Amino acid sequence: MSLRGFAEVKANLNREIQKIEKRTMYGMIKAVDFIHRKTETESPKVPVDTGNLRHSWFTSTMKVEHKPVIKFGFSANYALWVHEMVDANFHRNGSGAKFLEAHLMQNHNEVLRIIGENARII
Amino acid sequence: MNATSEDIKDMLEAETGLDLVFGENLFISREPSNPNNTVTIFDTIGRPDQLTFNRSERYEYPSVQIRVRNTRSGDAWDIIEKIKVALHGRAHETWNDTYYSVIHCISGPALLDWDDNDRIRLIINFNVQRR
Numbered sequence: 001m002s003l004r005g006f007a008e009v010k011a012n013l014n015r016e017i018q019k020i021e022k023r024t025m026y027g028m029i030k031a032v033d034f035i036h037r038k039t040e041t042e043s044p045k046v047p048v049d050t051g052n053l054r055h056s057w058f059t060s061t062m063k064v065e066h067k068p069v070i071k072f073g074f075s076a077n078y079a080l081w082v083h084e085m086v087d088a089n090f091h092r093n094g095s096g097a098k099f100l101e102a103h104l105m106q107n108h109n110e111v112l113r114i115i116g117e118n119a120r121i122i
Numbered sequence: 123m124n125a126t127s128e129d130i131k132d133m134l135e136a137e138t139g140l141d142l143v144f145g146e147n148l149f150i151s152r153e154p155s156n157p158n159n160t161v162t163i164f165d166t167i168g169r170p171d172q173l174t175f176n177r178s179e180r181y182e183y184p185s186v187q188i189r190v191r192n193t194r195s196g197d198a199w200d201i202i203e204k205i206k207v208a209l210h211g212r213a214h215e216t217w218n219d220t221y222y223s224v225i226h227c228i229s230g231p232a233l234l235d236w237d238d239n240d241r242i243r244l245i246i247n248f249n250v251q252r253r
Contacts, residue, residue, distance in 0.1 A: 044167070084234055084245055086164040086187050087153060102167040105185075 013108060020115050025061055025068035027118025031111045032059050032072045038103040044096030047088075052076055073100065126184040126250055127151065127163040129217040130209070130225075134161070137208045140201065158241055159192045161201065168249060181253045189234065190244045202231040202244045209248055223251040 056076035086097040142148040153162040169183035192198035210227040230246035
């Protein structure tokens, strides 16, 4: 799923993360893992029908100008539709639309804390 | 304090260029199958409310999604662009005793889908700050 759907949420978070000069890939992976767990354990959880969307979660790491960068999301081609379908009745208990954006918005500070906590000291 | 969608509904109804009337072509939370051309406002999950030592102090960050459905793609884009112009950047206004600090378009307009009756559905999302 492309993050285009909530560009502002991503932009705000990216801006804050870039301020953490000594951020490490380890910390960023831990933060993404934290968000992924939220999509599985807290409402709105990722909706499940066949399981394809749920299992299309991806995390990809790279370095840009020697700084760690991470991409993550759901790669199913209908992920954006499910994410924005705010009046749909999904089968899985506790699941719902905005299953990624909601957790990013609500855990903004926690994501920054995890990345900061795992930043290099020197 | 009203649901955010209620106040946004009033803001959109007051926009003369949009010709939206609640119950006729403007709806909240549920998109009816008729009429064909509708605008529907949904309350969605926003950021957590501000928490201070003063429990009576309220400052909220809700979000809304607005969905435009139309039989004609061009008309749908036209309406959703007008909604964006009407709401994005709107600030320091009071509606139904709630003060709206700012309304901010965070994504869209974007195509959601074509429904089973071949009507285009577009969406746009807004973050709101209010107290």
